[in-house]
Amino acid sequence: MKSLRIGLVDLDTSHPGSFVPILRAFGHEVTGVYDKGEIHPPGYAEQFASEHGVGKVFASLEEMAGQVDLAFIHSCDWDVHADRALPFIQAGKSVFIDKPLAGNVRDLRRFREWAERGAVITGGSALRYAQEVREWAGKSASTDPFVYALAGCGNDDYYYGIHAFTMLHGLLGPGIESARHLGSSGQDQYELTWTDGRRGIVNVGATAKHHPFYATMITQAEATHIQVDGSRLYESMLEQVLPYLCGEAPAPVAMETLIETELAAIAAKSSKAQGGRPVALRSLTPEQIGYDGAAFARDYRERKASSTGMR
Structure with missing residues (x-):
């Protein structure tokens, strides 16, 4: 499997930090991060990059799209997943969208249309x-x-x-x-x-x-x-989706099947x-x-602030 330059988009949950060592173990480079700041306070992206040895904090998605091969979209507000993914799709880059893919039919159909047009895109629950x-x-x-x-x-x-x-x-x-x-x-x-x-x-x-x-x-x-x-859940998922995201294997699960869930x-x-x-x-x-992603994100942010946030 060839080595990819990977960007992490939105550091809302524990998933980005959990994915970094697994991606590196598979031989990939975590090139940089971008965080909209909808969950964490200003400066968190820099803190995350320092703690995880990531070299760059990108100022925009467009900047990141020009310097990575693959983007992981980790926003806990699932209503922004499609818009976060779009700059990478337009740049011909691979995209993984964390669960849930989206909370409305319109965005799910966008993902299906992108895949039908040849975009390399997958995601969803690791289960x-x-x-x-x-x-x-x-x-x-x-x-x-x-x-x-x-x-x-x-x-x-x-x-x-x-x-x-x-x-x-x-x-x-x-x-x-x-x-x-x-x-x-x-x-x-x-x-x-x-x-x-x-x-x-x-x-x-x-x-x-x-x-x-x-x-x-x-x-x-x-x-x-x-x-x-749950101890190998992320590793098992990434092991199966990364060859596809590298362009070296067919999709392990068709987008039509993914959005059916x-x-x-x-x-x-x-x-x-x-x-x-x-x-x-x-x-x-x-x-x-x-399902209202923005409402969930507001509640998630409050839980984080009170140290009872979900993963």
Whole structure:
């Protein structure tokens, strides 16, 4: 794998700092950082660069796009992901967008259009690439008929909740047809239905304490429960996406499949707003009410200030 010059965009979360040593271990250079300052105070980008041995703090995305091969977009406000990515797409550079990809149909369609036009772009939750998920998904291709599945996590309905949607999607594969809200019992339960008739539940929402990423899969022959080991989660994801971002391998997951996860979450939210009526993913429009990234970022900033911020 050839060595890339990598830029980190928006240092809002713990992810940029966690990614730096892994990217270097894979032989890449973290060239510089850019931070809009929507979460951290002025001077944080310089502090981050000093602490992580990064040589340059860029003044603009356009400047960074001229000096890197690949940008990682880490903004916790998912509503700015598309605009942050655009200068790099226009410059013909590779882009990785941290989870969730976006919170509205319009931006998700932009990502799909960019990929269809040849842009090298990927991203989303690392849970899709977890070893436990990949191992079970590989086994599911056997002749053992599937019955049902449940996936879940804690903390919130989208920033963390997208992990649960992604985990179920990674286990069962593409082809989600619709979502419906089943009800709430401390957390929200949503049932996803696949075009071939398979179904599974996603359990998400705020919890008093941290929950692991978990899933239970039922087939005719067995019931399997997994909890994801988070210690190698980022490494596992980057190991699989970096060859594509280097231009040396096809995309490990097609963009059409990636955005299906976020579309399922948006359909699930729409179903809740409509009293549990099933909502088909194909019925979603660019005007569809989604998840408010700016509101989440404001809350995230307040949590950071009180030292209770989420990762």
